[in-house]
Amino acid sequence: MCFLAHFLSGKNEAQVLTNQLLRRGFTSRFNVHEKTLIFDFESVFLDAVLLFFKICIKGSEVGRDMREYKVVVLGSGGVGKSALTVQFVTGTFIEKYDPTIEDFYRKEIEVDSSPSVLEILDTAGTEQFASMRDLYIKNGQGFILVYSLVNQQSFQDIKPMRDQIIRVKRYERVPVILVGNKVDLESEREVSPGEGQALAQEWGCPFMETSAKSKTMVDELFAEIVRQMDYGSQPDKDAPCCSSCSLQ
Known part of the structure; x- marks a missing residue:
């Protein structure tokens, strides 16, 4: 085989x-x-x-001659984790919501003239599979935490997931990006850009707002997580200041 x-x-x-x-x-x-x-x-x-x-x-x-990185996409159900990942990998938008159990994707990407291979794990957002997150986190190198900016509860749900990452990794400077998805639904917004920026600053990580439907900031998102993982592999450097690293 x-x-x-x-x-x-x-x-x-x-x-x-x-x-x-x-x-x-x-x-x-x-x-x-x-x-x-x-x-x-x-x-x-x-x-x-x-x-x-x-x-x-x-x-x-x-x-x-390629670096390989394992990326885990986390967030509650229906926030667009699969849509973001599939848009990045295949260039298509998933219209219909189909709850994910666990999907694995692989794509070559060039960031800052350096080729890399991303292994992307799109995880389940339902509590039914929450017990599996420890294993995902243990094996992951970089994490994309996604909430829907038209759903305030999904923004609250993302906070314990980041705490779980720190607990499992036992390290504060884990490569993480906070993502507010569905920016194309601006008229239905429940989470302001300021709320996302404030949380990202608290965590010391980049923040951006995306749309899987219009492909807004999707490629930039995955390029940035590569940079974060590459930076994280160089422990002699000081942690970047995230008060100015909002990537909207």
Whole structure:
């Protein structure tokens, strides 16, 4: 099965593997040495397939001069985590809300003339899967905390998630970006830009407002989390002052 990971990792375009497709079960065809192989993915093999995929695809990157970063996208349900991620990875907007369990994406990105590979984990926003966050956080290197600026409660929900990151990582200077999504719905706004900026300043992290629908600041968001993770890998530097790092 490693050939599947090698096949996908050799592509230049965005590479996506989603749990939702695997859970529903599907048949995919891949032409290998002029032969067509058919694989039926059953939900019972989901965890094994995902683990195997990640191991194989990581190994296929050996020898390439690229940094690899693991990004975790957190936030309550319906704030647009999946929409932001899919917009960045594929350039398309998800119209219909479909609650995420766990989706894994991979994309090459160049930031400040340096190539990187992002492994993006789009997490569940419902409390039903809240117990899984510790594992996500433990394995993540950078975190995008998303709330909907048309939902005040989602803004409140994001605060304990950041506390959870600090608790699990046992370190204050974890690369984090606070994101107010759905800026295209300005007339329905419940969270002011000032509230977001104040919270980001309290946390010492960048803040920006985005729209997955109009693609406002989406590419900038993922470029900035790469910068934050790169900066975080250089412990001799002082932490950046975030009183002026609002990226709207």
